[in-house]
Structure formats: C-alpha cells, structure tokens
Amino acid sequence: MLPVVSVIGSCRVHNPISKLEKTQLIKTNNHLISDFCHAPREALQKLRFANKRLDIPLHLHDYVFGRKVFDVERSDFSKSKIFIIEFSSVRRLCIDDIELQLNFVTDNLVKKNGAEEWLSSISKLTRHSDEGKKNKVDYNNINIDTANIFKNISMSLESNQVICDIMDRIVDYVRVPVVFVGHFNITKDDGTLVLDRNRLNNCMLAHAHSKGYHFFDPTKLIAMYGQDFSLRDHNHWHANFESIVGHYLYQNYISIINKG
Known part of the structure; x- marks a missing residue:
C-alpha cells in the first residue's frame, strides 16, 4: 500500500511532494492544508483549522489562506502515515491569536x-x-x-523555546511520524548567513535530535548538487530539481518510516 503523506509548508515542500506523487510512489492528503505557510504557529493553526478545532473569521481569510475558504468538511488525517512540516521563518504575523x-x-x-x-x-x-x-x-x-x-x-x-514547543505540540497533535524541514541555510551575496534562518535551522536540528524527531535540512542537498544547479534563487528550488528533492525525501524518510 502506498504511504499517505500530508504536507504543511511552502512551495519548497509542496512542489517536490506533488511531483513525487505523480510517480505513484505516494499519495497525499492535504485537504484544507494545501495553502502555503512559513512560520511555526501557522503550521499548527492549519492543523487545528482543518480539524475544525479553530474558527478563523471570514474577513481574515484573504490574509491567512489567500482566499475565502467555505469548505465545511472536516479534514480526515486518519489515513495519513507521515506528515512533512516545514518551518521557514521565525517571524510571526498575527491579529490576536490568528496567524x-x-x-x-x-x-x-x-x-x-x-x-x-x-x-x-x-x-x-x-x-x-x-x-x-x-x-x-x-x-x-x-x-x-x-x-x-x-x-x-x-x-x-519567535524564540527558540516557542519553536521547540510548537514542534512538540504538532507531534502530539498528529500522533504519526513527522519529518520537520528547515529553510535553505545558505550564504547571501556578501558571504554571510541569514541569521534568522541559521538560528531556526540550528534550533530545529537540536530539538529534533534531543526528541528523536526526523529533521531534513535542505542545505545538505544543496551542498551535494551545488547551489547553481539546485536553486533558482535564495528562496526557491529550480523547477527541474524539485523531483530530486521529492525522491530524496522518499528514499531517506518516507520509505523508511513506512516500512516501520
């Protein structure tokens, strides 16, 4: 049976997994979580909204989902065997408790x-x-x-403590294996790292290691293939490279987790 994968994050994870699904190695289950997000609390909010555990005022939908969401059918993640969840920003943007x-x-x-x-x-x-x-x-x-x-x-x-707490809350919430994904921790044109990305990746890696969570740092894949070949710019994979990312996630995480 093909593993069912649910994905939360940006195009950096959604596009590779979408292309992987076309190879018929996996199925996806992304009802009400397919819109892109970046920050830790956004990821948790998506899960709670999809499960009808959180209401988001309609006048804020354009700023949360990019559109009005009228789907009243609750998401069913009971068949999802793996979640792939990306945190790519430490910036929190909110109105009250709505991310x-x-x-x-x-x-x-x-x-x-x-x-x-x-x-x-x-x-x-x-x-x-x-x-x-x-x-x-x-x-x-x-x-x-x-x-x-x-x-x-x-x-x-967001502080490191909040990032770690959200990782724990997500794992407790979904109750299946989670592969956490960081951002591209690459140097800028002046040769320096993006400090927030560096802090985010280091925090996620350390906490994943301490708790036994799965963590994929895309920077390692970029180092293997080279920045010019793998990236369109500092924030996006080359379109042709997304299939490689998807297969890397499958071989190193999805297939292994699915086999138990």
Missing part, C-alpha cells in the same frame, strides 16, 4: 492599499526588537475598517 501569512498580507492588504511603507516600518521595528515582543505600526490613510486591520496586526520574532 497571518506574510505573502497573502502583502498581496491582499499591503499592495492593495499602497501600504509598502507600513510593511517596511513594522519589519524594521521587529528586526531590531527582542524575541517575543509584539510590534505594531498604525496606517490611517484608508477607510476605518481597513485601518483597524493594520492597527491590530503585530509582528514579532
């Missing part, structure tokens, strides 16, 4: 309201703030309802 997806906020709120300066300001403020501190910036050059959304959005940096 927002940065790209959807950028496309559906910031750009539509000409609020690029707001995003720049809150990002800069967060970059230089203590971990866990919620930063807010008002933006009032719009109608009052939209202004209130900007006013209530906060951005913060």
Whole structure:
C-alpha cells in the first residue's frame, strides 16, 4: 500500500511532494492544508483549522489562506502515515491569536492599499526588537475598517523555546511520524548567513535530535548538487530539481518510516 503523506509548508515542500506523487510512489492528503505557510504557529493553526478545532473569521481569510475558504468538511488525517512540516521563518504575523501569512498580507492588504511603507516600518521595528515582543505600526490613510486591520496586526520574532514547543505540540497533535524541514541555510551575496534562518535551522536540528524527531535540512542537498544547479534563487528550488528533492525525501524518510 502506498504511504499517505500530508504536507504543511511552502512551495519548497509542496512542489517536490506533488511531483513525487505523480510517480505513484505516494499519495497525499492535504485537504484544507494545501495553502502555503512559513512560520511555526501557522503550521499548527492549519492543523487545528482543518480539524475544525479553530474558527478563523471570514474577513481574515484573504490574509491567512489567500482566499475565502467555505469548505465545511472536516479534514480526515486518519489515513495519513507521515506528515512533512516545514518551518521557514521565525517571524510571526498575527491579529490576536490568528496567524497571518506574510505573502497573502502583502498581496491582499499591503499592495492593495499602497501600504509598502507600513510593511517596511513594522519589519524594521521587529528586526531590531527582542524575541517575543509584539510590534505594531498604525496606517490611517484608508477607510476605518481597513485601518483597524493594520492597527491590530503585530509582528514579532519567535524564540527558540516557542519553536521547540510548537514542534512538540504538532507531534502530539498528529500522533504519526513527522519529518520537520528547515529553510535553505545558505550564504547571501556578501558571504554571510541569514541569521534568522541559521538560528531556526540550528534550533530545529537540536530539538529534533534531543526528541528523536526526523529533521531534513535542505542545505545538505544543496551542498551535494551545488547551489547553481539546485536553486533558482535564495528562496526557491529550480523547477527541474524539485523531483530530486521529492525522491530524496522518499528514499531517506518516507520509505523508511513506512516500512516501520
């Protein structure tokens, strides 16, 4: 029987697993979790929403899912044998306890309201703030309802402890093996590492090792094949390389876990 895999994360995990499914080595089960996300709390929120354990106000759907989600059928993960869950950002963007997806906020709120300066300001403020501190910036050059959304959005940096706690909560929640995935921990053009990515990957690796969780660091695969061959840019696989990523995940994690 083919292993059933559920995936939460960005295109860096969804695309390789989608291409792997086309080879008929696996099946996927991604009902209500197929929209991309990046931060740890977003991943947990997706699980809770899919299981109907969390309601998300309709007026926030464009900033959480990139669209309105009217599907009332609860996700059934009982046949999922493995979860592949990527954390690729330590930045938390939220309204109260609802996690927002940065790209959807950028496309559906910031750009539509000409609020690029707001995003720049809150990002800069967060970059230089203590971990866990919620930063807010008002933006009032719009109608009052939209202004209130900007006013209530906060951005913060997750601490290592929160990242570890979310990993534990996800494992407890799904009750099947989880392969956690980090981001590309590669050097920038100036030869330095992206500090937040480096911290995130090191934290996930250390915690996975201490708890016996599976962890895939895509940086190792990039080192094997070379950056020019594997990456389109610092955030995306080359389209032709995604199949290699999928098969690597299958050979080194999925098939082994499925055999027990």
